[in-house]
Amino acid sequence: MDINFIEKQYADIVQVSGSVDALTASVLSDYLSLKINQDHTNLVLDLSEVEFMSSAGLRSVLAALKECRNKGGDLLIAGAQPGVEKVLKMSGFTSILKIFPDSENALASFSA
Numbered sequence: 001m002d003i004n005f006i007e008k009q010y011a012d013i014v015q016v017s018g019s020v021d022a023l024t025a026s027v028l029s030d031y032l033s034l035k036i037n038q039d040h041t042n043l044v045l046d047l048s049e050v051e052f053m054s055s056a057g058l059r060s061v062l063a064a065l066k067e068c069r070n071k072g073g074d075l076l077i078a079g080a081q082p083g084v085e086k087v088l089k090m091s092g093f094t095s096i097l098k099i100f101p102d103s104e105n106a107l108a109s110f111s112a
Helices: 025-037 055-070 082-090 103-111
Strands: 002-007 012-020 042-053 074-078
Touching: 002 025, 012 025, 012 055, 012 103, 025 042, 025 055, 042 055, 042 082, 042 103, 055 074, 074 103
Parallel strands: 012 042, 042 074
Antiparallel strands: 002 012
């Protein structure tokens, strides 16, 4: 798994690639928590390069979402591949966070 961070005006993009599973989810959790604690509380989690996400990955996303919202921000999902989007829907994540087709649309929702 690789993680890239891109600072933008209204929100920042966290690009993730590879698999987010039991072996890598803690790395993602730690990274997101670090960025949130550095006051990057409006985040777009770009999953366009993630081919697999396990329940451990879902827990990482949920923890980051809670951290962002507790600090007055939000976390949005962008570009989830069909398999990952299916997991997000089946686990009920679509009722607690917004999913966008790409990072540009997610960023636009922060600036609106």
